[in-house]
Amino acid sequence: MKILYYTWGEWMKTDVVSTLESLGETVEVFDKKLENYDSDSAFEACLQEKLKAGFDAIFSMDYFPVLSTVAKDAGILYLSWISDCPNLTLSSKTVTNDCNRIFLFDEMLYKNLKARGANVRHLPLGVNTKRLDALLGPLKEDMTYSHEISFVGSFYQDGYRQLEKVQNMPEDLRGYIDGVVAAQNLIYGYDMVSELFDETKVKQLERIAPVNLGDGYEIASAEIYRDWIRKEVTVKEREELISDLGLLFPVSVATDSLPEMCSNIANIKNLGYVDYINEMPKIFRESKINLNFTLRTIQSGLPLRLTDVLGAGGFLITNYQPELPYYFENGNSIVWFESREHLLDLCAFYLRNDNSRGKIRENGYNIVRKAFSYERLLGILLSSIKE
Numbered sequence: 013m014k015i016l017y018y019t020w021g022e023w024m025k026t027d028v029v030s031t032l033e034s035l036g037e038t039v040e041v042f043d044k045k046l047e048n049y050d051s052d053s054a055f056e057a058c059l060q061e062k063l064k065a066g067f068d069a070i071f072s073m074d075y076f077p078v079l080s081t082v083a084k085d086a087g088i089l090y091l092s093w094i095s096d097c098p099n100l101t102l103s104s105k106t107v108t109n110d111c112n113r114i115f116l117f118d119e120m121l122y123k124n125l126k127a128r129g130a131n132v133r134h135l136p137l138g139v140n141t142k143r144l145d146a147l148l149g150p151l152k153e154d155m156t157y158s159h160e161i162s163f164v165g166s167f168y169q170d171g172y173r174q175l176e177k178v179q180n181m182p183e184d185l186r187g188y189i190d191g192v193v194a195a196q197n198l199i200y201g202y203d204m205v206s207e208l209f210d211e212t213k214v215k216q217l218e219r220i221a222p223v224n225l226g227d228g229y230e231i232a233s234a235e236i237y238r239d240w241i242r243k244e245v246t247v248k249e250r251e252e253l254i255s256d257l258g259l260l261f262p263v264s265v266a267t268d269s270l271p272e273m274c275s276n277i278a279n280i281k282n283l284g285y286v287d288y289i290n291e292m293p294k295i296f297r298e299s300k301i302n303l304n305f306t307l308r309t310i311q312s313g314l315p316l317r318l319t320d321v322l323g324a325g326g327f328l329i330t331n332y333q334p335e336l337p338y339y340f341e342n343g344n345s346i347v348w349f350e351s352r353e354h355l356l357d358l359c360a361f362y363l364r365n366d367n368s369r370g371k372i373r374e375n376g377y378n379i380v381r382k383a384f385s386y387e388r389l390l391g392i393l394l395s396s397i398k399e
Contacts, residue, residue: 013394014038015091016062018072018079020046023288024095024316027140028073031386035394040067049101050077050228060086069397075114077104077228084111089397095137097121097310098239103231113397118313119335128230133396136335137316138386139323141377147290148297151325151377153370155298159264161359162299163254164292165317168247169269174240178221185216189241196245196308197252200332200350203311205238205245242308250305254280256352257303261359266295296326300369301362304330314339322346322380327373329358339383345375 015032017039019025025041032039042062046055059082063070069089070079074096083090084106093115094102102121107114107130115135116122122134166172175189192208214234223233251271257263258280265274266283274280286292296302302321312334321328330336332348340346347362349355362369382388 013068014066015040016067016070017041018070018076019043020072020074022073022095024073024138026289027138027143027386028071028093028390031140031390032071035387035390037394039071040065046076046078048078050104050226051081052078056082063088074099075101075104075107077101077106080104080106080109080112084109087111089113091115091393091397093135093393094118094121095316097307097313100225100229100231100236103225103229105228105230113393115393116313118310120312133393135389135393136314136339136384137319138384138389139319139380140386141323141381144293144324147293148324151374155370157298157300159295159299160262160363161257161301161303162264162266162295163250163303163305164266164286164295165250165305167250167267167269167271167274168243169271172243173247175244178217180220182216182220185213188213189244192241193245193248196242197249198351200348201334203242203308205241205308209234209238209241239309245308246305249308253303253305253352253355256356257359260356261363264295264299266292292320293324296321296324299326301359302326302328304328306331306333318346319380319384322373322376323384325373325377327362327369328376329355329362339379340376343372345372345379347372 015037017029019041029039044055044058046052056078063086067088069091070083071091072079073093075092075094080090090111091113094117097118102125107125112131114130114132116132117135117137119134122132125132192205196204214237217237218233223236225231251273254263254265255273255277258277261279263280264283265280266286268285270282286295304317306315314333314335318330329347329349332350336348342348347358349358
């Protein structure tokens, strides 16, 4: 199969392209900047010209309606592997195009799109342990650590928080949303936002902050607003948990913007932005404990950060996600927490128990090396479209 791979600067490009080639596919990369996800005449003309060389499919990480439209017109497949959630482009009416083959790492999102009639399949995100082994060397029992506890990720201090932009929000609505955020922050593995932020509250917010993605999209404003709240839950959760941990233990944070409530705690050290390919894996390997706090917009699936850490041979404590038991056993190949107090207790325990930590990280590494390898997952992807 001859595949045109569209890249938008995603981290996974090198691993995906090299794996597709190792599986016997012919791959060319297309990297023209896309100005509009739905319609971009200059981009489309360039892409159509490129396709004249003869391709069987267009491939991208995440979903781009314009790629689906062009693939449909050209009579070829469009392969999309979703790595982000929310992914508003999945609300485009183009998702049901016959040319589409969409692969989703989140089972709940998969079920929602399947119900809409899209050609979808559930497929977790992968990791290239061969590349990471070449970078870091083999796992060792007698590790030398540079960090006690590490968190690599964003605190979303930029324009990510849409609720902060809403003007003239009534105090009763603001207070209610704050209550929903606080309640959801206490619960892992179950989405309360859908129930608590009901249609009455949706209509109240809609009057002061209307949203409209255009005629080409099929998404209720209710789900957009609920994702705004889920994002706010994530922001508060990360700030509060890192602050709580920093009052008890040395914590290394790799982020481009550290919140004020964390920067004032002496135990918390900001490493700044780190490169995904070379620097980030070293932090994972050289930390006694790595932390993952999944975006609350990911309701069931396993985020890329989880496989990043385990693939680098890192020990991971993560929040609970419904799909974790599909692949992992708690306390054997990964550790998950279910409350703030539980997280603090787990960190204290595993910082003291090197042997237990070493066995768990080795088991976790062996699982992702096999079950989450790009060779296996892209093999499944390619086999499914040839059925």
